[in-house]
Amino acid sequence: MTKMLLQLASLILLWGSVAAHMLMSYPPSLRYVHNPHTDPGNADSSLTSPLSPSGSDFPCHGSLHLLGTAEGAPVASWAAGASYNFTISGGAPHNGGSCQASFSFDGGKTFTVVHSYVGNCPSPAGGDSSFPFRVPADAPASDAAVFAWTWFNNLGNREMYMNCAVVKVSSSSSRGASEPLPFASRPKIFEANIGNGCTTQDSANLLFLSPGPDVDVNDQHAVPATGTCETATASSGGAGGDNSGESSGSSTGGNSGATPTALAVEPTNGVAGMSAGGGGDSGPTGGTDDENSTEYIPGNFFPQGYSLGSRAVETAAVALAVAVLVDFVLLA
Template sequence: MYAKFLTSMILGSTLLMPALGHMNMMSPPPMRHRDNPHTETADEIYEFPLKTDGSDYPCKGHIDALGTPEGKPVATWAAGSAQTFTLEGSGTHYGGSCQVSLSYDKGETFKVIKSWPGSCPNRESGSDQTFNFDIPEEAPSGEEVIFAWTWNNREREFFQNCAVVTITGGGAGISNLPNVLVSNIGNGCLSPQTTAELKYPNPGDVVELGDGEYPLVLPTGDC
């Protein structure tokens, strides 16, 4: 009886570990997130990084929700407006580097609108994980625009959560903005590991530098 109880406890702890070990975007609620009002069946693995073979890129495989009731917009943002996103979870991995980006072609390309090289998420578990950014005035109007948060942590893991938003009052386009940095998913690009945080080769014009606790190092390979 004791052995069976111990086995159950170990299995239960193992199942809980991923949920405690990472972070994910909570607001705006991503596709198939439990807080998304359009979600029919919630995906409970938002805390996991993307697979190392890239098979769930983009958007953890939730891109197929576009064009269905589960892919309806969760927010309406005006071009040029100030916005925020919020992360949840207790496993900050003591930082890393983040970007937010927009896609107008169902995840084929993501154009960076702000980068946080270093100390993103905020290092301390339980700290405020709300971040500010602006929608570019040049961002075109669109009803099914993908807003993506990406995170490269120091364990060489890559995270991406995607929410569908509507952009109003848009401009001529953001094709001039850099593409999001994608690493560690079998694409030939590797972020620094353990002793440094990612320095984006092309972070764009809107950058919020971290606290400098770790050196910023460029990725290696085909990035």
């Protein structure tokens, strides 16, 4: 009886630990168990968890110290001006949310947005979802660029998720091609829910006030974050601000103003830009064969075929497990 009670208690704890978990499986993140350069003894079981509410592990779950080491070797080779995909895996997408893809060419000091996805990122259905982006033609060449995926979930606790992978970026013949915005003038990644005074709204998709020139708008009713949020970008010509200002036709003001007219953008790819089980153009399609199995790997992702649905479903499952445990205690 005692053994059964311990097993039930472990099940409840396991459920709680994976209920909010999503992860960038391609390109494989730093310290990801399926990253070919990861030392198995150094794998990070928290990659599927949100960043600390204090921001103490921002950016990249504190893994950038691996840059320049064997574990920080590139996992993909991309060319400036070319298009690729990144893949998000997991079973608890919290009704999706809004994401950004970005690059850092200074070791993680700054991250520059190359694509924003407003709504449906990741797929609300869970499982694997693949998102297209393009490396700007004027992006710097680097043997150790940091590619980052950041996610602000729709349902649940107000959180910020972030996974980072090291990639090689090479120049191409299209480097001199005209870009809608110079790389150096693209916006920084949006930061919220990490102790910086900026908070996203629950049960809503985040509207990025500075999405950059490449954006998929899958939710015309998305809402901006509240609080002191950085909104300055050259893409809209604004000077940045916080919640106290107005934003009329630019991102000059803060979140309490009207939605900037610069964000009245038609979806460029929309939901059609996502495909189940897709991987990066130059890498594996969603990872290794282990990801197609039905075995749960602790701290990484739920297997394909599991879809936890909404927070209500997750809560009901936990409540049922607790009720069963209580019954066993009473019968004992």
